Amino acid sequence: MTRTSPRPAPKSFHVKSFGCQMNAYDGARMAELLEAQGMTAADGSGEADLVVLNTCHIREKAAEKVYSDIGRLKRADGSRPMIAVAGCVAQAEGAEIPRRAPSVDIVVGPQAYHNLPALIEQAREGRALDTDMPVLSKFGSLPRRRAQGASAFLTVQEGCDKFCTYCVVPYTRGAEVSRPWGDVIDEAKALADAGAREISLLGQNVNAWEGVDDKGRAQGLDGLIRALDRIPGIARIRYMTSHPNDMRDGLIAAHGEVESLMPFLHLPVQSGSDRILKAMNRSHTAAGYLRLIERVRAVRADIAISGDFIVGFPGETEADFAETLALVEEVRHAQAFSFKYSPRPGTPAATMTDQVPPAVMDERLQRLQALIGAQAHAFNRASEGLVMPVLIERNGKKPGQRLGKSPWLQSVLVDSDVALGTILDVAIVSGGPNSLQGVVAQAAAA
Numbered sequence: 001m002t003r004t005s006p007r008p009a010p011k012s013f014h015v016k017s018f019g020c021q022m023n024a025y026d027g028a029r030m031a032e033l034l035e036a037q038g039m040t041a042a043d044g045s046g047e048a049d050l051v052v053l054n055t056c057h058i059r060e061k062a063a064e065k066v067y068s069d070i071g072r073l074k075r076a077d078g079s080r081p082m083i084a085v086a087g088c089v090a091q092a093e094g095a096e097i098p099r100r101a102p103s104v105d106i107v108v109g110p111q112a113y114h115n116l117p118a119l120i121e122q123a124r125e126g127r128a129l130d131t132d133m134p135v136l137s138k139f140g141s142l143p144r145r146r147a148q149g150a151s152a153f154l155t156v157q158e159g160c161d162k163f164c165t166y167c168v169v170p171y172t173r174g175a176e177v178s179r180p181w182g183d184v185i186d187e188a189k190a191l192a193d194a195g196a197r198e199i200s201l202l203g204q205n206v207n208a209w210e211g212v213d214d215k216g217r218a219q220g221l222d223g224l225i226r227a228l229d230r231i232p233g234i235a236r237i238r239y240m241t242s243h244p245n246d247m248r249d250g251l252i253a254a255h256g257e258v259e260s261l262m263p264f265l266h267l268p269v270q271s272g273s274d275r276i277l278k279a280m281n282r283s284h285t286a287a288g289y290l291r292l293i294e295r296v297r298a299v300r301a302d303i304a305i306s307g308d309f310i311v312g313f314p315g316e317t318e319a320d321f322a323e324t325l326a327l328v329e330e331v332r333h334a335q336a337f338s339f340k341y342s343p344r345p346g347t348p349a350a351t352m353t354d355q356v357p358p359a360v361m362d363e364r365l366q367r368l369q370a371l372i373g374a375q376a377h378a379f380n381r382a383s384e385g386l387v388m389p390v391l392i393e394r395n396g397k398k399p400g401q402r403l404g405k406s407p408w409l410q411s412v413l414v415d416s417d418v419a420l421g422t423i424l425d426v427a428i429v430s431g432g433p434n435s436l437q438g439v440v441a442q443a444a445a446a
């Protein structure tokens with residue numbers, strides 16, 4: 001495409017993030033960066049001069065979605081905004097994207113988005129592509145954190161070296177890298193100054209985080225959590241996603257000792273069958289996972305366990321699947337995500353023989369989700385009658401309603417007009433399948 005004069009510089013933008021919390025974090029940081037350039041956030045993609053689609057490549061459906069989204073950006077008068085494809089599809093497909101969707105102006109990978117301002121300039125004249133993976137340089141080139149609400153994400157670790165045979169993440173996000181101690185502490189302080197009461201530490205394998213503290217001592221994620229616990233204003237700390245093999249003693253101990261570390265652990269196991277775990281290259285067994293859960297519960301009896309599961313991995317038999325159901329029953333997950341296996345280009349599992357037929361996958365997914373749903377509901381019902389501190393994060397749909405989170409990451413609806421960011425004692429009246437309803441505790445006692 002040749003143009004005689006450059007397109008006007010975009011003045012407004014809209015970032016749309018898909019996929020995991022890491023993408024949500026990256027999306028927030030791209031927005032901060034564009035605002036620092038003087039651009040303003042538009043209400044939606046309809047009004048924006050620049051639309052950033054921050055994409056996910058984890059399953060086929062997620063990856064294909066970007067192409068239909070690009071199509072929808074064309075406006076009634078035939079015009080379209082400047083379009084940037086960011087995130088994991090950008091990393092995985094690179095130059096293939098504008099070949100399939102010529103209206104794409106910018107392709108920018110998850111480790112290169114600090115270069116967006118330069119890429120936008122370039123895109124005014126033609127097309128711009130950057131999928132380099134410089135180690136961590138992006139963080140140094142991004143503006144200081146702005147207000148993110150009561151609960152904020154903070155990426156501390158990126159990438160993955162585990163190479164589960166079904167997964168694209170090691171290819172889209174690169175090797176495991178930990179952000180330096182001081183950077184993380186500074187960012188947490190900035191978030192606390194901007195009003196965050198809760199920080200969720202993020203990483204593809206967040207518990208693999210390692211670093212050196214300001215006194216030169218080697219530290220793991222537990223050390224980082226203990227340091228964040230001392231920052232004034234930060235009342236709650238969470239972390240996700242963890243890998244069973246990186247669940248070290250110090251981190252387990254922290255769950256019994258650090259009061260601001262919330263009693264919630266997202267620890268994916270994927271399957272309850274050792275045969276399938278082996279084929280997945282998970283390098284842990286079902287029994288090993290159960291032992292870990294037992295050890296965490298020994299120091300924090302009330303901890304809520306969450307997880308991820310894949311049904312229909314190549315070769316999964318009904319007996320293998322029954323072992324997954326048995327594991328879920330044994331752990332009594334408070335919540336969990338479950339997915340149908342999706343073959344991904346370039347991964348070893350995609351070319352394995354004995355792929356499971358879609359109808360079998362559908363049926364297994366339904367059974368697993370029914371079990372997980374019933375357990376989640378039971379977990380919520382068990383909260384009835386309890387008084388718990390709730391971090392108020394949003395306004396409810398009706399005036400005088402607030403929405404917040406329990407320590408166990410349950411959504412709680414309460415009639416109250418307190419300011420967002422308040423931690424309110426709430427007496428739980430009812431526990432539904434997806435959320436709790438409660439009343440302000442003093443009112444309940446009166």
Ligand code: SAH
Pocket residue numbers: 058059160166167168169204205241242243268270308309310339340341342343344
């Ligand atoms: N690092 C994390 C999760 C990364 S991806 C971990 O190891 O658990 C999030 C979840 O997506 C995974 O836990 C897995 O359950 C699911 N997932 C990943 N690849 C998939 C695929 N090819 N098909 C279906 N689900 C997949």
Ligand code: SF4
Pocket residue numbers: 160161162163164167168169170204205243
């Ligand atoms: Fe993917 Fe496995 Fe790495 Fe998780 S641990 S990101 S599932 S390769």
Ligand code: F3S
Pocket residue numbers: 018019020021022023055056057058087088168169172173
């Ligand atoms: Fe998706 Fe990339 Fe996250 S593939 S799940 S957005 S790391």
